[in-house]
Amino acid sequence: MVTFCESIFRGNDSSDFKIEVKEMEKRIVISGIGTGGHYFPAVVVAKEFLRRNFDVIFLSRPGFKEERVGRMFGLKIFYINPKPFSGKTIFLKIIALFSFIKCIIRLIPLVKKGIGFSFGGFGALPLTFACLIKRRPFYLFEPNCIPGRATRVVSNYARRVFLGMPSKINLKARCEVTGIPVREEFKNSVYYSNKTEREKRILFIGGSQGAKRLNEWAISLTKILPGEFTIVIISGERDFNWVFERKDSRTVVIPFTDKPWDEIKKAEVVVSRAGALAGYELLTLNKKIVFVPFPYATDNHQLYNAQYFSELGNAIVLEEKKTTEEIIAQKILEMMKRQVENKGEIILDAEKRIVDFVEKETG
The missing domain is CATH 3.40.50.2000 (Glycogen Phosphorylase B;)
Structure with a gap:
């Protein structure tokens, strides 16, 4: 000993x-x-x-x-x-x-x-x-x-x-x-996440560091999407103040949460960067996802992550430089109409x- x-x-x-x-x-x-x-x-x-x-x-x-x-x-x-x-x-x-x-x-x-x-x-x-x-x-x-x-x-x-x-x-x-x-709470939230009756709630999440471009799109969406939609933004602490100041009554802004599964499981569609963990957590909860990879990630690794995730789950991939808030809104509405299906098993x-x-x- x-x-x-x-x-x-x-x-x-x-x-x-x-x-x-x-x-x-x-x-x-x-x-x-x-x-x-x-x-x-x-x-x-x-x-x-x-x-x-x-x-x-x-x-x-x-x-x-x-x-x-x-x-x-x-x-x-x-x-x-x-x-x-x-x-x-x-x-x-x-x-x-x-x-x-x-x-x-x-x-x-x-x-x-x-x-x-x-x-x-x-x-x-x-x-x-x-x-x-x-x-x-x-x-x-x-x-x-x-x-x-x-x-x-x-x-x-x-x-x-x-x-x-x-x-x-x-x-x-x-x-x-x-x-x-992934944390056990994600696995324990799968049943709730898969319930079919859900309000029209769209979640924007940029990872633990936030994502300024996603935050800007999210703020603009209430002017484009119908009035029954609620936009939830996990903004990151860095961007929280300006996002909160610009939000309207249909937008909920959270700087950061240690319990992201609580928001993810309630969302109909999630718009997200394509960090490996964030993408895997979304797939665990079987969400409909619009991935917008961070274009300046080292070796463009988020693009490759997103492409892999789109093969496994109910996801599409958009390039940031070719995307506007109108395109985001259009893709969200398209994803709302999709039936949730498992394209592949995740571990x-x-x-x-x-x-x-x-x-x-x-x-």
Whole structure:
């Protein structure tokens, strides 16, 4: 039996304290740093590891949303503070590099007898590099059709890469398509979502960061759609003030919600960006969807996600540059007339499949 008392954790009372971690051989360190597309699948998988008696440590930046979500799931939090490299000046890139090195140094003792599990994004690299330095096994989860740069950099060193959907790029790694882990509340909301009698309610959702263009279209729609329609906008916190000021009595504006299933299940049609997690959640609830991929996403990965989703569900794909509020309104009315049908099955037990693999391969 090995114990570990060297690392500092932050408690629920925001004070620092020492945690003694037992059963080191069952430790798994999980990084979900980034946006909702990173930390929500991470906490779902973390919860499944906890259920199977793993010692789970969840990496978070201090004060960011992933910390709050991790605590909601009852996870033990360990702080690192990596800075993103992309789109920065040379000076900021140097700062990012030093933050990266500092994170690796903090993580090396943590992974010494454990397993690493990264859910992508810039926050994933310190954990994977710490595992490489200590020659510890690590796993990757990649939700998108076009794997992110962080995944491509280290995938050939990973024990296995779990894919949310089939990859358009041939990764030099052992890969397994498992589907995307979604929160249990989405699965529990399927029955209500499939009820046929529903008000004419249209939901615009741009993901955890919001989407300005979608918000602009949504605000305009009450001038185009008939009076019985209600428009609900999950605006993102950044755009909430101006969207709220411009809304009328038929529009409901929400900055962000930890319970998106409550709004999604009540909607007749959803207009959404095509982030991997957001799209998968909508498919889980069997919604009619108008996908408008973010055109500036890295490697245009949202377009490929949307095309894949449209093959599985009741969805169409529009290009932002060719779309106006009139076109959005027309497509919404067309989708209202469609019968809901399942074009393909999505995987709804991704977290169990993932943990099964890890348990089998690590003993």
